[in-house]
Amino acid sequence: MLRMFKFSYFLLLWLLLVTDIECRLEESYVRIQHEPRGLKIVTLMDFERLVNLNLDNEGQLLSCSVEKRNQKAMETFRLEFEERSGGVDIEYKKLVLDVPRYGRECTRFMQKAKRSLPEDSAILRTFKKKLSILRTSYPGTKFCTLGYPRYNTNLEYEDLSAIDICCKEMLRCPIIMSPFEYLFLHLNVYDYHMVSCPCLAKFRECITTLEKEDDNDAKNVRELVFDVLGAKCLELTKVDVCTKYDQWFTTCEEADTEHLLVTKNLE
Known part of the structure; x- marks a missing residue:
């Protein structure tokens, strides 16, 4: 009985943690720019950072960058997003994403890229x-x-x-x-x-x-x-x-x- 109680307690704790993380995720701006030869430039933005991802035709990361608390860059990105002025090769979406996680992955990738x-x-x-x-x-x-x-x-x-x-x-x-x-x-x-x-x-x-x-x-x-x-x-x-x-x-x-x-x- 005690084991069952402990298992239920930890299961409930885990569910609360996952739910809390999901609740803290907000709808983010997503801009997908289609380049020649199947390449893509995907830009993500929440209310704190911009993450720019350069992907090859198989979806593998080639390069990336993170702009954190750059209000000017974020404002210009939001302006283009709202006006939808980028052209026919660009998709605009709003999705619930963990943008900070993409930022951390980008930082790790860039650190590795500096080493031969x-x-x-x-x-x-x-x-x-x-x-x-x-x-x-x-x-x-x-x-x-x-x-x-x-x-x-x-x-x-x-x-x-x-x-x-x-x-x-x-x-x-x-x-x-x-x-x-x-x-x-x-x-x-x-x-x-x-x-x-x-x-x-x-x-x-x-x-x-x-x-x-x-x-x-x-x-x-x-x-x-x-x-x-x-x-x-x-x-x-x-x-x-x-x-x-x-x-x-x-x-x-x-x-x-x-x-x-x-x-x-x-x-």
């Missing part, structure tokens, strides 16, 4: 190359990074190499979006700064010219940016948004022109 392991897959080795330029500048440069440069792009530096000048000019592009920035109805969910297509094309031309002069560093940076990162660019277009319809909503009587940023692969 014998069992690393080819995909993980590629990601580690990507991580090297995202988190720091390419060795010997100040501005060859698609992350946040540690130097001011508006200042002049006498010791810049030719390759550094190419990178600096790209980061001074008039249209540039940092990760999770929302601009012209577009949200940047990539883990690097995005620039306009003309700026990225100019950078590619600059770096390719140096590569033809047997600059090995230029070759490495070009491969990192275009082959490993697969950097995309932004194109600013204009769209007509109807502001007044006829009685039966079949004909647009008045419209406003809005600017819209779209993501493209550089041709």
Whole structure:
């Protein structure tokens, strides 16, 4: 009888614990961006953090990031979610998820990704190359990074190499979006700064010219940016948004022109 009582007590305690955890889970924002070749960028948000997951075509994690208590990023994410302005390749859902758990899994994955392991897959080795330029500048440069440069792009530096000048000019592009920035109805969910297509094309031309002069560093940076990162660019277009319809909503009587940023692969 005593054993039965103890078993029932612990069963009840376990059920209460599970129920309490489930009750504390809240409906979270889920954004799924479908990329070419079956890749996906899945962004999760509760009221404390953003978790960004890059998945391959089999659902395996390639890279991820966590933004905690970043109110600006969360507000821009919520704005795009509510306006549903991302395009046809993006799904928006609200689901009950344990977002903190995804954040912890991401942190563990990133810590493992920093170490070189014998069992690393080819995909993980590629990601580690990507991580090297995202988190720091390419060795010997100040501005060859698609992350946040540690130097001011508006200042002049006498010791810049030719390759550094190419990178600096790209980061001074008039249209540039940092990760999770929302601009012209577009949200940047990539883990690097995005620039306009003309700026990225100019950078590619600059770096390719140096590569033809047997600059090995230029070759490495070009491969990192275009082959490993697969950097995309932004194109600013204009769209007509109807502001007044006829009685039966079949004909647009008045419209406003809005600017819209779209993501493209550089041709």
